[in-house]
Amino acid sequence: MDLLRANLHKVRIPEPTNRIHKDECCVSFDTPRSEGGLYVDMNSFLGFGREHVAWNFEKSENPVYLHIVQRRKPEPDETDRPLKKPTLLAIGVEGGFGEQEPEYDVTYEIVILPEFVSLPFPSVDLPEKVRLAVDKVILAESADRKQQLASWVADKKIISAHAMDLQQLDNGVIVPPTGWKCSKCDKTENLWLNLTDGMILCGRWVWDGTGGNNHAVEHYQQTKYPLAVKLGTISADLEGADVYSYPEDDSVEDPILAQHLSHFGIDFSSLQKTEMTTAERELDHNTNFDWNRIQESGKDAEPLYGPGYTGLVNLGNSCYMASVMQVMFSTHPFISRYFEKQSLKAAFAISQADPTLDLNMQMTKLAHGMLSGKYSAPSQEGQEGIRPRMFKSVIAASHPEFSSMRQQDALEFYHHLIDKVEQANPGNHELNPCTGFKFIIEERVQCPSGKVSYNQHCDNFLTLSIPLHEATNKGGFEKLLFFCFLYRI
Structure with a gap:
């Protein structure tokens, strides 16, 4: 307790405008449900996993943390349908689709670095300032929750x-x-x-x-x-x-x-x-549709685990982003830049004061999350994947469309991503992974007189038309098209 009192000046009581990162680590995809839980800096209100909290202490010299651990409760008998059937075309509101997540037991304690001295919470022995600060953190809406739209509701007729x-x-x-x-x-x-x-x-x-x-x-x-x-x-x-x-x-x-x-x-x-x-x-x-029916017909999809096989959880019409990022992090330039040649610790060391707002940090976090295999291991519940909320917040900042939860065009997002990454690496070809996507297109135009002109321009994408009859899973693709119009009379 004396150690805590000696560092009491490092503890802040959060204001309503403060962003409190208590759902996920700022430099990894560790959460309170991960082994080791999550540590919330009681000065900056940034969250860190067990492997990374010491990095923050070295950088910020903030020693007091709220340690949050969530452990899954035993589930009742499972059913194929949700226990509470939705009645509203919505997510996150009464009567709509909920997250359908299992329940968790939550425990809290105060931890003081670098020795990881722990003090129980709640406790009347804790200083009033600490008790008030922790209560505010626990009751506050998390930064992730504030960032995302609270619900998605079908348009009013x-x-x-x-x-x-x-x-x-x-x-x-x-x-x-x-x-x-x-x-x-x-x-x-x-x-x-x-x-x-x-x-x-x-x-x-x-x-x-x-x-x-x-x-x-x-x-x-x-x-x-x-x-x-x-x-x-x-x-x-x-x-x-x-x-x-x-x-x-x-x-x-x-x-x-x-x-x-x-x-x-x-x-x-x-x-x-x-x-x-x-x-x-x-x-x-x-609620009940068997999504496998619109995949490869007659084939059982076997889940793959390990490095490079980590899925991205849909954040709400974010398939366009997930598909682009899976492609980008399958290419050598992006793998080399953000995974092989840059560690999480190195990216955090050079990041701005708030790493959740740093594009380089969040690109590195996403790369390590997808490619390391840490979050892609067989488990009883199956592979959940990772939720790239912080990455989306940074890459879509100030963009009216990508910052929304509406459906977007994948090619437009690809261009936006390239622009943002190039802006973050100005004039440095070695650090800019986008240079590997540029190529020269030569256009040949011949007029009726037989004269020919050639024009060249630099680009980073090429469109290819693929006729439907060439599809190897034509039947499944046609079913998918029908599904898009499923509810019209």
């Missing part, structure tokens, strides 16, 4: 431009409350009522055998009648009814749906919901 002035035919059609069937086939599910003429038709065919026979969309193509409502979704809660606009190619809101239904004799208040809406089907499919 727009009011259809065709709803308010929809022309309904006076053709005498009265729709019964039950017993519906497609007017052109025997389908009795996934039926859509066209709000112009009252035709009941089945929805789109889906590659997995579900859906309908495309009769509803074919009817629109022939008549151009714009709006349809899914019959099984109509109930007293009319806001939950699934209305689709063919011209707008989306689920929409019809403010006067009750009036449109009444035209065909439908009393919505007496109906019960019997089918899922388009959004609910998407939720259900995402």
Whole structure:
């Protein structure tokens, strides 16, 4: 305790604006769940794994740390489906997709370097300043949590431009409350009522055998009648009814749906919901879909472990980033620059005061995380991969698109990455790994007179067109394309 009191001036009480890195090490992918836990510097609030915390002490001379250890609780009997079924197309909000992570027991202690003297927490014997500082750290939102969007929610339905002035035919059609069937086939599910003429038709065919026979969309193509409502979704809660606009190619809101239904004799208040809406089907499919079905057909994928076989966890529509970084760190220039010729300790030593904001440090961290094999070992739970949140935060800083959680183009991200890496290594060809990606393209133009001109320019990418019939897994690829349109009627 005397040692702690002697270093009390090194302890800071965090302010609301401070970034507290208590989820992951700044120079590795160690977390409180790793062996050895995580050490949070009680002055800078940077987090470090057991192997790396001494480096921070040498550099900053901050001796007081909060040691956080999380140990997994025994799980109840596993089921194939989540215990709590999502009801909202969202991540991280009530009713949406949760992380579905197991529960952990968390322990805390105060550790003083360099001897790693430990003091229990909570304890009334600790100085009040330390107790207050630790409480603030524990209760505060982590830097990672602040950095990422708290949730991803499907766009709010727009009011259809065709709803308010929809022309309904006076053709005498009265729709019964039950017993519906497609007017052109025997389908009795996934039926859509066209709000112009009252035709009941089945929805789109889906590659997995579900859906309908495309009769509803074919009817629109022939008549151009714009709006349809899914019959099984109509109930007293009319806001939950699934209305689709063919011209707008989306689920929409019809403010006067009750009036449109009444035209065909439908009393919505007496109906019960019997089918899922388009959004609910998407939720259900995402919850239960066997993703192996859109991979190589008939092949069992065997997980690979070890150096170079570390996966990147999806941070939320971050597949574009993961695919580019897996490619980049399979090339010699990037492997040499950030893995073979630069250690984590060397990168940390030359990094700025906050290594989470240093591109060179985060590139090196990502390289060692992906290539060392430390985070790619068989376990009972399987290979989880690593979460490149700090890297994304740095590489996407001030970029309005890449800093979001929206889908992006991989080639655009590749160009952005090249620009950022070159800016971080100005005028130094030996340290700049991007020089290995540059080449000269020569273009030959011949005019009708027979004269020829040649033009050359430097570039770092080349587009190649690959016809679909050349694909070795054509069937699986076609299924993937169908999956992209799975929820359109």
